[in-house]
Amino acid sequence: MDWNEIVAALAAAQTGKTSEWAGFTEAITVMGGDINAAYELRCGPQSFFVKLNSPDKLPMFEQEAAMLEKLRQSGGLRVPEPLITGVMASHAYIVMEFLAIEPANEQSAEELGEGLARLHQISNAQYGWADTGWLGLSRQPNQPSDNWCEFWRNQRLGFQLRQALRNGIPPHIGSRLELLNSSVEGLLGNHQPVPALLHGDCWHGNCGMDATGRGVIFDPACYFGDAEADLALTELFGGFPDSFYRAYWSVQPRAAEYEVRSQLYQLYHVLNHFNLFGGLYGHRAGTMAELLLAEMGH
Numbered sequence: 279m280d281w282n283e284i285v286a287a288l289a290a291a292q293t294g295k296t297s298e299w300a301g302f303t304e305a306i307t308v309m310g311g312d313i314n315a316a317y318e319l320r321c322g323p324q325s326f327f328v329k330l331n332s333p334d335k336l337p338m339f340e341q342e343a344a345m346l347e348k349l350r351q352s353g354g355l356r357v358p359e360p361l362i363t364g365v366m367a368s369h370a371y372i373v374m375e376f377l378a379i380e381p382a383n384e385q386s387a388e389e390l391g392e393g394l395a396r397l398h399q400i401s402n403a404q405y406g407w408a409d410t411g412w413l414g415l416s417r418q419p420n421q422p423s424d425n426w427c428e429f430w431r432n433q434r435l436g437f438q439l440r441q442a443l444r445n446g447i448p449p450h451i452g453s454r455l456e457l458l459n460s461s462v463e464g465l466l467g468n469h470q471p472v473p474a475l476l477h478g479d480c481w482h483g484n485c486g487m488d489a490t491g492r493g494v495i496f497d498p499a500c501y502f503g504d505a506e507a508d509l510a511l512t513e514l515f516g517g518f519p520d521s522f523y524r525a526y527w528s529v530q531p532r533a534a535e536y537e538v539r540s541q542l543y544q545l546y547h548v549l550n551h552f553n554l555f556g557g558l559y560g561h562r563a564g565t566m567a568e569l570l571l572a573e574m575g576h
């Protein structure tokens with residue numbers, strides 16, 4: 279791997295920001311990502327965080343840079359600063375500020391909870407986003423909409439369900455999921471939350487703390503939607519301590535219906551996992567669908 283082109287582009291982008299530019303020293307693999315190759319790029323005393331993928335993924339990195347910028351403008355939590363994106367040789371790349379990220383401790387989890395709640399206070403006229411997103415390697419439609427129930431039915435649950443049917447989810451589960459989606463107004467029909475700025479992929483692997491203990495969020499899949507959808511994902515794979523939820527709910531009071539709606543919001547991610555990884559996620563989706571259908575009396 280020849281890093282010189284990225285380093286030259288970085289040097290040009292850093293002109294005026296830094297007095298000395300050391301040039302390439304080394305690149306160290308960073309583990310923990312889902313879809314991209316990640317590196318700490320060292321240029322003398324400075325470190326940068328780089329993600330690489332195939333050249334056709336440049337729009338994905340450009341979008342990630344725009345989302346990181348949006349999250350940074352929202353204040354509150356620490357978000358890595360995106361620096362450059364581009365294509366060199368056989369790779370698309372994004373380079374951003376390097377942060378020594380560690381799992382959140384009790385105190386930074388509290389900060390993350392409060393910060394996420396503050397993020398959710400940033401609103402928009404409609405649900406959605408300016409362009410189609412990515413959720414891992416899945417696409418995530420974001421066509422602007424005034425109706426949350428329709429947005430969720432068509433662009434979230436329905437979108438993943440159509441793929442799951444193509445990907446061979448067992449027919450008896452598929453038909454129950456179709457019934458759930460066609461009757462989803464039983465759960466969301468009266469629910470028109472303020473369109474809130476969401477991180478969109480807020481599981482514990484995309485949050486942490488920096489070297490000073492400050493809460494950090496990264497790797498977003500932003501859109502404007504129901505704040506509860508972000509919270510629901512934090513609960514799906516666990517990993518957030520009680521201090522996170524106490525802090526979150528103290529800013530953004532918990533609705534009684536969250537208990538049920540969060541199951542529906544989690545189902546979207548479980549179906550996405552079925553579509554990406556297959557296997558038992560299909561059965562898990564089936565069990566969740568049964569609980570939600572029972573809730574509606576089906």
Ligand code: ADP
Pocket residue numbers: 308309310311312313314315316327329358374375376377378379483484496497
């Ligand atoms: P992917 O897009 O492949 O899922 P991530 O954005 O999640 O990759 O990054 C992979 C890992 O790199 C994360 O788990 C995290 O530990 C680390 N990481 C993410 N952003 C930064 C950063 N700005 N500086 C240093 N390390 C980071």
